[in-house]
Amino acid sequence: MIEKNSKIAWKLNFHLLRQVAVIFLAFICVPKTGAVSGPLKLSVDARQVARRILHVTMTVPTAPGPITLVYPKWIPGQHSPVGPINDVVGLKFTSGGTAVPWQRDDVDMYAFHLQVPLGVREVEAEFYLTGTSDESGYLLGNSSAQQQMMLDWDQVVLYPLGVPTDAQTIQAQLTLPAAWKFGTALAVDSQEGQVITFRPVSVTMLVDSPLLAGARLREIDITPPGETRIHKLDLAAESAAALDIPEDVIASYRRLVAETGALFKARHYEHYNFLVWLHGTYQDGLEHHQSSDNRLPEMGLADAQWRRIQGDLLAHEMVHSWNGKYRRPAGLATPNYQEPMKGDLLWVYEGLTNYLGQVLAARSGLWTPDDYRDRLALIAAELDNRPGRSWRPLQDTAVSAPILYGSSPEWEAWRRSTDFYGEGSLLWLEVDTIIRTQSKGTKTLDDFCRVFEGGESSPPVMIPYTFDDIVTALNSVVPYDWRGLFHARLTSLSPHAALDGIYTAGWRLTYTDTPSELNNAMEAKLDSLDMRFSTGMLLGISGKIVDVLPGTPSDIAGLAPGMSLIAVNGRRFSPQVLRDALKRGKDTPADLDLIITNQDDFLTVRVEYHAGERYPHLERDGSKPDMLSSILAPLAAVRFEAWEGGAPVTYTAANGTPPSPAALKDYIGSYSNDELNSKWILVVQNGKLIRQQWMAEDQELEPAFPDGFIGDLSEGQFLMHFNRDRIGRVTSLDLATDMVRPMRFVKTENGSAAK
């Protein structure tokens, strides 16, 4: 091509050359027709936000001629074309007070064509963003309340088509209701009363920086000691009680920041704001580079049961700053919000984030190890009982994410949903255990995270990646057939989930008739009665059937989502009545006789089921080291800090579930410290861990925190913490008292449980 054109150029005569020069000069002297030059100006008036109305005005510098302005359609983090164009009303364009006619594109509903008149240098756009009371997700109807709002700027902006959003500058101004305060990662230029003017940024950065505002806004600095970047929790709620967060929970969020630092060893933001909206029923989060838009019910942070359900939310969204914002799959790294996104690598973007968010929740104490295992058991059971696996591989759940995000929970087990989240937790646990095993305990998934998403700390910057880049980075940590593993997991049509990661980590998926604490919390808070692993249906506590799993007794009996249970074995339905019937059915040949409604019809249905209640749990497999506990152990070292102050009351480093009697045998063995010339033998007697030492009385050690015990000395108490290698074997113990600095005892011999 180039060569051919060069030959033609040689044949141009002088006259032609002069013409070309005139055209060229004309081109550089007069801006391209309709082109935008200079920053956009955006002004949002939020004073009517309690009515679910935002008033938007914009100034768009332009030139005469045709121009197309677009409203964001494909929203980062939502991975779908869900920009709320239908909520935009009252749209007008003017110039110097004169209307400029517009026409919507007849194919793309998000594009507006204008003909800018001669002599016009600026066009004013005006519109209102409205919300409806039944909206959910991130729409204005679910982002506005009497005393608070979350502003997602993508919903209040138009920008010129064809300009990369990184290259288009915009300056935003916001007017808040009287006495409202706000939190955002955006830098403020000036503020006069309730009118805030922000510093000019790119359209990308504006859309990436939501704003939380409210009459009752609580800001908490959670920057851990030694961290130079400021981290804040910004909370908004309608009640003071919702903002009354226990101090130990705030301390855990501070630890979360420390743990992300210890995990990635670099940050790609200048400061970070967790924006937390505490209102309504919606629970989800939207990631950004320097902040996150987190939605929880009013008591989502204050209430322990909510924390059990959603304790990993903020950790998940924060992980996205590295995995999703800094490193982004090529198919999601689009130059603007109109170009379609491709979700083929969402099992990394969301899957790895799901795994790391849950691990970090445990490492930082937001979850106990039991909370983490309850969650993992539920995920494993859900995916292991998913009839949709037989037709839809994991890869297709990622590719079809744009249609799956909005899909109904009815027939979900058959359709499958955005399973790349939960299955990501299983897959990346498996990757973690493979790295630990292959490297003989010298490497972990944390090393991969540092290689792939850590690097040098920087301000926000985005580096796209491909499938091959992931394989290469993993191979640089530990050589393995990663390509083969991912291919197998992504294309499998096995009816069962690959639970290899759980097994290698020293645990098993099991079912008992006792619900986990997580099950109980979900029943109490989400009205969810989970009978999927027994009769094969998921219900609301009102009796409405949410899902029926094909192939299960409920399916065979003819039940369907949308039907409602009215009576069970002749008694009015309640969760307890159903539970009692399942218990009785275990010992007697009686089936479950149900009266149900299907829309306006009543019918009777007989379910043949006799295995009682079944709820998923993880059970320790004593034949293998407990690698899972190593994975969940905090990385950020603050052990014994609280102790050295001389108050041996709380072990703040890793509050959580103490070792169970079944786990005690991990610690059995001989431990010695050369400096003290001391040797201890630890044995288990009558379900207790006992310390034996020559010339000393046997001493019982009291389980206190994960891998940690408290013992009594004549001069006071001591704390003992066991260290594990990366594949979960106990290798040493650290001992601390308030009299001496911590001492390490190295494990010299393994014991046997028979002692």
Ligand SMILES: [Zn+2]
């Ligand atoms: Zn996510």
